[in-house]
Amino acid sequence: MKLSSRHLLGLEGMSAEEITLILDTAESFREIIERPIKKVPTLRGVTVLNLFYEPSTRTRISFELAEKRLSADSINFSKSTSSVTKGESLKDTVKNIEALKIDMIVVRHASTGVPYFLTQCTASNIINAGDGRHEHPTQALLDMMTIRRKYGHLNGLRVVLVGDVKHSRVVRSNIWGLKAMGASVALCGPSTLLPYESERFGVDLYSNLDEAIDGADVVNIMRIQLERQQAGLFPSMREYTNLFGVTAERMKLLNKNHTIMHPGPMNRGVEITSEVADGESSVILEQVTNGQAIRMAVLYLLSGKKGEEA
Amino acid sequence: MKQAKYDLVIKGGRVIDPALGFGKETSIFVKDGKIIGVEKESKKTQKEMASLPSESVIDASDKIVTPGLIDMHVHLREPGFEDKETITTGCRAAAAGGFTSVCCMPNTFPTIDNQEVVRFIQSRAEKADARVFVVGAITKRLKGEELAEIGELVKSGAVAISDDGNYVQNPEIMRRAFEYVRMFNIPIISHAEDSYLCADGIMNESYEATRLGIKGRPNVGEVIAVLRDIKLCQFTGSRLHIAHVSTAGAVEAIRQAKREGIRVTAEAAPHHFCLTDDLIGLDFDTNLRVNPPIRAKKDVEAVIEGLVDGTIDCIATDHAPHSEEEKDVEFDMAPPGMIGLETALGLVKTRLIDKGYLSWADAIRKMTINPARILNLPGGTLEKGTDADITIIDPEKKWTVRKEKFRSKSKNSPFIGWKLTGRVEYTIVNGKVVYQA
Numbered sequence: 001m002k003l004s005s006r007h008l009l010g011l012e013g014m015s016a017e018e019i020t021l022i023l024d025t026a027e028s029f030r031e032i033i034e035r036p037i038k039k040v041p042t043l044r045g046v047t048v049l050n051l052f053y054e055p056s057t058r059t060r061i062s063f064e065l066a067e068k069r070l071s072a073d074s075i076n077f078s079k080s081t082s083s084v085t086k087g088e089s090l091k092d093t094v095k096n097i098e099a100l101k102i103d104m105i106v107v108r109h110a111s112t113g114v115p116y117f118l119t120q121c122t123a124s125n126i127i128n129a130g131d132g133r134h135e136h137p138t139q140a141l142l143d144m145m146t147i148r149r150k151y152g153h154l155n156g157l158r159v160v161l162v163g164d165v166k167h168s169r170v171v172r173s174n175i176w177g178l179k180a181m182g183a184s185v186a187l188c189g190p191s192t193l194l195p196y197e198s199e200r201f202g203v204d205l206y207s208n209l210d211e212a213i214d215g216a217d218v219v220n221i222m223r224i225q226l227e228r229q230q231a232g233l234f235p236s237m238r239e240y241t242n243l244f245g246v247t248a249e250r251m252k253l254l255n256k257n258h259t260i261m262h263p264g265p266m267n268r269g270v271e272i273t274s275e276v277a278d279g280e281s282s283v284i285l286e287q288v289t290n291g292q293a294i295r296m297a298v299l300y301l302l303s304g305k306k307g308e309e310a
Numbered sequence: 311m312k313q314a315k316y317d318l319v320i321k322g323g324r325v326i327d328p329a330l331g332f333g334k335e336t337s338i339f340v341k342d343g344k345i346i347g348v349e350k351e352s353k354k355t356q357k358e359m360a361s362l363p364s365e366s367v368i369d370a371s372d373k374i375v376t377p378g379l380i381d382m383h384v385h386l387r388e389p390g391f392e393d394k395e396t397i398t399t400g401c402r403a404a405a406a407g408g409f410t411s412v413c414c415m416p417n418t419f420p421t422i423d424n425q426e427v428v429r430f431i432q433s434r435a436e437k438a439d440a441r442v443f444v445v446g447a448i449t450k451r452l453k454g455e456e457l458a459e460i461g462e463l464v465k466s467g468a469v470a471i472s473d474d475g476n477y478v479q480n481p482e483i484m485r486r487a488f489e490y491v492r493m494f495n496i497p498i499i500s501h502a503e504d505s506y507l508c509a510d511g512i513m514n515e516s517y518e519a520t521r522l523g524i525k526g527r528p529n530v531g532e533v534i535a536v537l538r539d540i541k542l543c544q545f546t547g548s549r550l551h552i553a554h555v556s557t558a559g560a561v562e563a564i565r566q567a568k569r570e571g572i573r574v575t576a577e578a579a580p581h582h583f584c585l586t587d588d589l590i591g592l593d594f595d596t597n598l599r600v601n602p603p604i605r606a607k608k609d610v611e612a613v614i615e616g617l618v619d620g621t622i623d624c625i626a627t628d629h630a631p632h633s634e635e636e637k638d639v640e641f642d643m644a645p646p647g648m649i650g651l652e653t654a655l656g657l658v659k660t661r662l663i664d665k666g667y668l669s670w671a672d673a674i675r676k677m678t679i680n681p682a683r684i685l686n687l688p689g690g691t692l693e694k695g696t697d698a699d700i701t702i703i704d705p706e707k708k709w710t711v712r713k714e715k716f717r718s719k720s721k722n723s724p725f726i727g728w729k730l731t732g733r734v735e736y737t738i739v740n741g742k743v744v745y746q747a
Contacts, residue, residue, distance in 0.1 A: 012521075089639055111640035112524050113594030120593075132642070133523030172523055196526060197517040 003301050007126040009115045010135035011176040019180055023145050025297035026290070030145075033069065033292055043072035046303050047102045049124070051077045051094065053109040058264060058288065059129050059139070063106045066295035072303075075102070090114070091121045098122050104303065107131070125302045133167050138298060139263050140173030142291040144181060146283050147218055149290070150259055155182030158255075160212050162188045162244060163222030163271055166195045166233075170263045171222060175201050188212035189222075189244065192233040209244050214253045220261040221246055224271050241270055248275045259283055315358050316366065317341050317741055321351070323370025323702060327377055328675035329691035338375060340698040343741040348692050368743075370702055373735060376674045377691050378410025378699030381651060382681040383474075383499075383553055383577060383626035386412070386442070389430060390419025395631040395719045397431060400651070401438035403629070403718035405745035407651040408734035410699035411689055412440050412629075413681075415474040416447040423447035423458035425466035432467060439737075439744040441699070443687060445499060448473045448487045454480055457487060464494045469685040472499035474553060475601075477535050479505045481542065488546035497549035497575065497684060500539045502560065503602055507531035512642045514587040514603040522591050524642065527603050533559030540567045540574055551684055552576040554628050556602040558612030565621040575684050576616070577624040580650060580657040583613045585724065596637045596644035597724040600630070603646075618667050623680045625673070627654045631720030649718045653711055653725045655703065659732025670705070698741035707733040 001021050011019070032040055048067045052060050060076075067074040077097065088096075094105070104125040107115050112132035119126050130136040148154055159178055165171050165187045178185050179202060186204040187194060199205055206212035213219055224240055234240050251258065260272075260282045268274050277284060318340040325348060326333040339347040339355070351359070359367055381404065387395035395403075397414075404412045414431065416422035422431070428444045435442035446463030450456045452473045460471055471491060477500070478484045484498075491498055508531040513519050515526025536552055540563060543550035555561060555576045567574045585604045589595070598604055605613075616622040630647025637644050658677070662668045668676075682690025689699045711725045737745035 089635070091638060109640065111642045112522050113641045116594055117640060133525075135523075167523075169523060172521070195520040196515050196528070198520050200517045200520075 006302060006304070007115070007119055008137055008298055008302060009119070009126065009128050011137045011140055011173045011180070012135065014176065014180060016180050016182070019141070019144065019177055022141055022294065022297050022301065023148060025301060026141070026145050026293040029296040029300070030290065030293035033289070039069050039071060041071045042300055043067070043070035043303055046072045046104065048072050048074045048104045048106060048299065049077060049097055049102045050074060051105050051107045052129070053079045054130070056108050056130070058291070059108065062288070062291045063129060063295050066292050066299055070296055070299055072299065090117070094118060094122055098124060104299065127298060127302065130169050133169050135173045136169040137173045138291065138294050139170050140177040141298070142287055142294040143174055143220060143261060143263070144177050145290045145294055146261065146287050147259060150283065151217070154178065157183045157217045158186070158215065159183050159218040159220060160186045160188055160216045161220050161222065162209060162212065162246065164193045164224055164228060165189045165198065165222070166193045167228070168222045174220065175203060186212050186216070190234045190240070193228065209250065210253055213250065215255060216258065217255050218259045218261060219246060219254065221272050222263070223265060223267060237270055245270065246272045246276050248273065248279070251276060251281070261287060263287070314362055314366070315341065316346070316362060318366050318368070318698070318738070319359050319362065320368045320370050320375055320700065320702065321359070323373045323375035325375045325692065326670055326674050327692045328671050329377070329679040330693060333671055338692060338700065340741045343698055345692055345694055345696055345698050347694060368702065368736060372704070374670060374703040374705050376701050376703065377678040378689055378737065378739065379408045379655070379677045379701050380411045380681040380687060380690055381409045381627050381629065381654070382413045382624060382685055383579070384412045384414055384629040384651065385417065385631065385647070386414040387418065387631055388434060389427065394633050397434040397438055397442060399717065399719040400629070400631070401435065401440040401442065403649070403651040403716065405439035405737045405739070406717045406734065407653070408655050408701040408703065408737050409651060410440055410701065410737060410739045411443060411687060413443045413445050413469060413685060415445050415472060417452060417475040421447050421451050422463070422468070423450050425459070425462045428463060428466040428468055440739060443467070443469045443685065445469065445474070446471045448478055448498060449483060452476050454478045454483060457483070457490060460490055461494065464496060468496070469687060470496050470499050470551065472501065472553065474499065474501045477501055477503050477505050481538060484539065485542050485546060488542050488548035492546065492548050495686070497551040499551045499553050500535070501553050502532050502535035502539060503527065504531040504535045507534065511603070512599065513590055514605045516587055516606045518587045518591060518606070527601070529557035529559055529605060529609060532557045532602055533563060536560040536563045540564070540572055543574060544570070544572045548573070550574045554579045554582060554602055554626070555613060555616065555622055556582045556605050557609045561612045561616035561621055565616065565619070568621065575623045576621065577626040578613050578617060578622045579626060579628045580654050581648060581724070583610055583617065584657050584661050586610055589724070594641040595724055596639065596641055597648050597722045599641060599644050599646050600648055601646040614662070614667055617662065617676065623676060623684065625654065625658060625676045626681065627651055629718070631718055632722045633720055634722070637722050647722070649716070649720055649723050651718065652716055653723060653730070655734055656709065656711070656730030656732050657725070659705065660730045664731060698738060700738040701734060702736040703732060704735045705732050707731065709733050
């Protein structure tokens with residue numbers, strides 16, 4: 001089986017079969033990164049551009065390392081040191097770099113739709129590493145991989161996404177991916193951070209954390225940014241923590257064999273207590289490791305190298 | 311040599327003039343830029359026509375002949391943004407769209423907030439393919455802080471005032487503007503979008519915006535702005551015209567205000583009754599970025615209902631040219647606006663007339679006499695003695711919108727590739743053919 005697209009723009013519309021293919025492929029790469037020598041020649045000769053228009057630490061490093069471990073050549077673009085500061089458009093910047101003969105572009109951008117825009121102006125394979133508040137497909141895939149590794153499946157699980165739903169691209173990709181895989185999804189956050197008509201996602205909505213997590217299997221906690229408080233979307237960080245902070249006490253409401261996730265970076269003591277973040281049911285660091293396997297799988301599957309040197 | 315009795319005869323078309331209240335097959339006779347007769351040809355006139363040169367007789371059989379269309383809301387971009395459009399190119403586009411008169415909005419650079427800029431535009435428009443009427447600013451530099459020199463603007467020819475592109479957020483300033491314009495019998499044209507509720511919004515706030523994670527402009531932002539201006543208009547006994555109505559709530563507010571006898575009128579743009587916001591996620595076409603934004607289906611249906619029941623008086627394009635370079639960027643970085651002069655009539659025919667919402671007479675009324683009356687413009691009718699501004703339409707002509715055919719300097723239209731019915735065949739200004747298909 002192959003992916004139906006040569007790009008990974010998002011998980012909306014992606015079938016369970018395709019998601020399963022990525023997750024299964026990632027399992028074999030996960031095994032590779034546990035080896036003493038964590039490198040394979042799979043993408044030798046392939047050049048990948050990491051086009052990060054927005055600050056990112058973990059996603060950028062995860063992709064970079066995934067590329068290196070697949071033996072791809074990678075180049076890193078950073079907006080602050082580029083011709084963008086001289087007024088060059090995104091399209092011209094990418095076309096210029098592409099003229100240096102690159103094959104794949106991993107793009108992170110503050111504007112929704114930029115990965116799609118790039119498919120229209122370049123010939124490279126495009127991987128969305130986060131566009132605006134829209135999608136962050138590899139993050140959702142690594143979340144799903146982490147859950148699947150623990151439970152062996154996703155079907156029938158109840159997953160609650162807590163926090164700033166409105167501004168989170170992670171939430172949107174998780175919704176599409178989890179629903180495709182048969183999980184039930186609930187969103188929970190202050191009503192000012194649940195976007196307009198979000199019930200049309202086909203999910204349960206809560207503004208009461210205790211009700212939301214009652215009997216849930218997985219709680220995936222989204223980061224709260226100080227700027228949302230400054231924009232008046234909730235009154236204070238203290239109040240947010242009181243109403244939506246995930247504490248050990250609240251975790252008692254979850255199913256016994258539950259899982260705590262966070263895509264990072266975490267605000268300890270705000271949306272999650274250290275006790276929970278570092279507790280037995282937390283898979284937060286496991287997510288990071290799986291992220292690299294997922295990114296290797298995506299690069300591999302989109303490169304068209306399947307069956308050649310795997 | 312004997313002088314010809316007519317300069318131009320439009321022969322045998324179906325003449326629709328809602329102002330005169332008729333729609334019948336007849337001929338129009340033009341002399342010295344004026345309409346001198348709208349009547350069946352007699353044997354005498356046929357004989358006189360026979361002596362005319364062939365280019366002076368237009369056979370309009372199977373065509374619709376209407377008063378020259380009037381677009382009360384366009385952006386000609388000159389002065390200041392001549393890379394997007396100039397008065398010459400904008401009027402060329404107007405003529406190609408069947409418009410013989412356009413009203414240009416004041417968000418130029420410098421802003422049309424003083425009489426010198428009005429005069430500059432008028433001088434540039436002298437040789438253009440359409441008549442240009444100027445809308446002056448409500449406030450200096452459209453900042454919403456101090457009233458512009460409205461009296462001087464009117465004296466030099468401004469037909470209305472508007473801070474189009476911006477909402478005058480301060481109700482006290484707007485109140486003064488309403489009071490002040492009473493002296494000049496002109497309306498205030500309101501760009502009704504509450505600046506706080508709509509700040510930084512890129513598209514309609516809806517499920518589509520939620521799905522795409524794009525910051526929205528809520529429809530309540532328009533409704534609140536419309537309601538405030540209606541109340542200020544009522545309080546001051548002045549005149550208000552709501553530009554580019556896009557929401558169900560605004561349509562209802564205007565309908566109610568009209569019932570109460572408040573002097574409010576309104577316009578809708580073709581993109582607000584032809585497009586829905588779910589189109590944005592298909593390919594992030596930046597030509598779909600516009601303010602007010604393309605709305606959801608229920609709003610589009612309400613705008614059409616408003617056009618049908620007369621709540622919305624006019625169809626205006628909000629022709630907003632932007633260069634290709636400006637639009638060939640990330641969706642949220644593109645400037646809002648789309649061109650509209652050359653597609654308006656085809657969209658009205660295809661989306662409103664063919665679907666049974668409006669008759670030809672209703673549509674023509676909203677594109678001729680209604681804007682003329684609201685802004686006290688000449689034209690909008692084929693009455694004997696008026697300037698010979700005439701549009702001839704082939705109502706059944708099928709055509710495809712092509713980028714390379716646009717006469718506007720900018721090509722930012724989401725309708726490129728659309729198949730439309732109904733095309734302008736001739737546009738005549740002051741008795742002269744300025745456009746022929």
